[in-house]
Amino acid sequence: MITLSNVTKVYKAASGNVTAVDHVNLHIEQGEIFGIIGYSGAGKSSLIRLLNGLEKPTSGEVIVDGKDMGKISGKQLRQARQQIGMIFQHFNLLWSRTVRENIAFPLEIAGVQKEERMKRVDELIQLVGLQGRENAYPSQLSGGQKQRVGIARALANNPKVLLCDEATSALDPQTTDSILDLLVDINKRLGLTIVLITHEMHVIRKICDRVAVMENGKIVEMGEVLHVFRKPEQPITKRFVQQVTEPEETKEAMLHLLERYPNGQVVQLTFVGEAAEQPLITQLIRQFDLYVNILQGKISQTHHGSYGVLFIHLDGANEEIERALAFIRQQEVEVEVLANVE
Amino acid sequence: MWNELFPNVVWDKIWAATMETLYMTAISVIATFVLGILLGLLLFLTSKGNIWENRFINGVIASFVNIFRSIPFIILIILLIPFTKLVVGTILGANAALPALIIGAAPFYARMVEIALREIDKGVIEAAKAMGATTSTIIWKVLLPEALPALVSGITVTAIALVGYTAMAGVVGAGGLGNLAYLEGFQRNNNDVTFVATVLILIIVFIIQFIGDFVTSKIDKR
Numbered sequence: 001m002i003t004l005s006n007v008t009k010v011y012k013a014a015s016g017n018v019t020a021v022d023h024v025n026l027h028i029e030q031g032e033i034f035g036i037i038g039y040s041g042a043g044k045s046s047l048i049r050l051l052n053g054l055e056k057p058t059s060g061e062v063i064v065d066g067k068d069m070g071k072i073s074g075k076q077l078r079q080a081r082q083q084i085g086m087i088f089q090h091f092n093l094l095w096s097r098t099v100r101e102n103i104a105f106p107l108e109i110a111g112v113q114k115e116e117r118m119k120r121v122d123e124l125i126q127l128v129g130l131q132g133r134e135n136a137y138p139s140q141l142s143g144g145q146k147q148r149v150g151i152a153r154a155l156a157n158n159p160k161v162l163l164c165d166e167a168t169s170a171l172d173p174q175t176t177d178s179i180l181d182l183l184v185d186i187n188k189r190l191g192l193t194i195v196l197i198t199h200e201m202h203v204i205r206k207i208c209d210r211v212a213v214m215e216n217g218k219i220v221e222m223g224e225v226l227h228v229f230r231k232p233e234q235p236i237t238k239r240f241v242q243q244v245t246e247p248e249e250t251k252e253a254m255l256h257l258l259e260r261y262p263n264g265q266v267v268q269l270t271f272v273g274e275a276a277e278q279p280l281i282t283q284l285i286r287q288f289d290l291y292v293n294i295l296q297g298k299i300s301q302t303h304h305g306s307y308g309v310l311f312i313h314l315d316g317a318n319e320e321i322e323r324a325l326a327f328i329r330q331q332e333v334e335v336e337v338l339a340n341v342e
Numbered sequence: 343m344w345n346e347l348f349p350n351v352v353w354d355k356i357w358a359a360t361m362e363t364l365y366m367t368a369i370s371v372i373a374t375f376v377l378g379i380l381l382g383l384l385l386f387l388t389s390k391g392n393i394w395e396n397r398f399i400n401g402v403i404a405s406f407v408n409i410f411r412s413i414p415f416i417i418l419i420i421l422l423i424p425f426t427k428l429v430v431g432t433i434l435g436a437n438a439a440l441p442a443l444i445i446g447a448a449p450f451y452a453r454m455v456e457i458a459l460r461e462i463d464k465g466v467i468e469a470a471k472a473m474g475a476t477t478s479t480i481i482w483k484v485l486l487p488e489a490l491p492a493l494v495s496g497i498t499v500t501a502i503a504l505v506g507y508t509a510m511a512g513v514v515g516a517g518g519l520g521n522l523a524y525l526e527g528f529q530r531n532n533n534d535v536t537f538v539a540t541v542l543i544l545i546i547v548f549i550i551q552f553i554g555d556f557v558t559s560k561i562d563k564r
């Protein structure tokens with residue numbers, strides 16, 4: 001559906017050129033929810049804006065649904081854009097128009113007849129759950145409701161691709177979740193390809209199939225979300241993964257705990273998918289002559305299964321601990337011995 | 343009683359002068375509105391980072407606007423006498439005031455239009471582009487409707503300034519309440535005439551302000 005080959009975007013500025021996107025190669029399948037994560041200034045917005053031709057690549061090729069977005073212009077570009085919906089961090093609604101009129105706007109652009117337009121708007125209002133607010137103006141809506149209008153508007157012309165530029169960054173956690181649920185629902189129901197950019201790993205975890213990590217205009221790591229969670233390679237990816245798996249203070253807390261448990265070992269277990277739901281601890285206690293203390297744990301749900309991190313303290317004879325660790329490794333659970341305090 | 347209070351006031355003349363003032367104001371406000379929006383849009387669209395970015399055209403329009411905005415109105419009237427003669431055929435009467443009124447006010451309003459357009463969130467324009475909107479759709483369905491409250495409050499201010507300009511134009515022979523106040527009132531020392539003309543001008547200004555505020559508040563959905 002979307003293919004970027006060797007795409008570079010350089011902004012020319014008086015203070016020097018900025019390479020916002022640096023030799024990016026990317027392929028996104030039809031129907032996929034693809035996330036791009038990176039810190040501020042990484043070039044995420046520049047990248048997503050290349051996909052609907054709001055920016056032209058300095059070099060390389062941007063193919064969306066068979067069209068070369070860097071080359072086409074005029075009417076061709078406008079028609080291609082009608083097949084690509086976009087939602088924004090700050091919603092970008094027309095405040096002079098009601099909810100209905102805002103949603104009708106892209107239909108007016110596409111030249112849809114009035115009667116047909118009204119029918120479509122009603123469907124979209126149902127789809128995003130804004131019944132009863134049709135005639136409100138944006139200034140009378142909450143952030144979540146505004147983003148729902150943005151989503152309805154982006155879907156009006158039945159696009160094949162939906163681009164989300166930090167669509168939930170201005171929303172509180174609850175509202176973020178409800179908007180993310182809506183996006184998943186739309187993706188399932190309409191088979192829409194969704195590309196979203198964010199700086200929150202929570203968003204990636206919750207709805208994405210695959211993720212690309214961006215740093216200084218480059219994609220430094222890319223893969224299935226669950227895989228990236230289990231084996232993050234780059235330091236920046238590790239930091240993002242920690243955003244959702246470990247609270248900030250975990251490392252310090254662990255150091256503190258190591259002092260409190262001078263005997264045995266403190267072990268970090270990482271569960272993915274099925275493994276996260278197995279009664280591993282019960283098995284450990286039953287099969288081995290060990291004391292098992294659960295120090296801290298957290299299970300997160302991703303779009304493709306659960307992902308959990310558990311810190312435990314194992315105390316007992318050294319051989320027994322080794323046997324237990326070997327057993328755990330057989331269970332498709334990643335084991336990391338944090339420190340051997342002896 | 344009226345005749346005792348205002349012995350020198352000829353009410354027919356006052357009525358005719360009021361009509362002239364209203365006529366000059368109405369025509370010049372309409373022309374200023376259209377011309378100002380046109381110039382303001384051009385200023386905005388040709389500015390840096392916008393749809394028709396063009397430094398040359400932007401520079402030309404900006405200088406034109408700045409020059410005519412800075413010339414004191416009374417001097418502008420005098421400078422425009424040859425032009426007015428050519429276009430209107432005379433330099434006396436209500437119509438003769440129109441070129442100066444419009445050329446004086448349109449650049450003033452054009453700046454307000456430009457500022458109003460710049461206040462529009464860039465993201466909204468970008469969203470329209472992302473939907474595949476043409477430039478004319480962006481102008482008619484995004485820029486003008488989104489800026490409308492500011493355009494209306496701007497034309498209100500401009501209209502009030504124009505009422506003042508008509509009075510000044512009156513002094514150089516354009517007719518209207520300003521002319522009456524100057525010729526019949528001031529020069530003949532008929533203070534009652536000056537007083538009545540002033541009150542009527544104030545009433546016109548208040549009515550314009552009231553209508554402008556009312557319309558602005560009705561259309562402002564922000």
Ligand SMILES: Nc1ncnc2c1ncn2[C@@H]1O[C@H](COP(=O)(O)OP(=O)(O)OP(=O)(O)O)[C@@H](O)[C@H]1O
Nearest residue numbers: 011013018020038039040041042043044045046047
């Ligand atoms: N129009 C532009 N002109 C010049 N430089 C730009 C322009 N747009 C972006 N940049 C620069 O390109 C780099 C990448 O910007 P971009 O907006 O793509 O980052 P981002 O990852 O979306 O960041 P954020 O999370 O803050 O939105 C930044 O250094 C920015 O200053």
Ligand SMILES: [Mg+2]
Nearest residue numbers: 044045046166
């Ligand atoms: Mg951005």
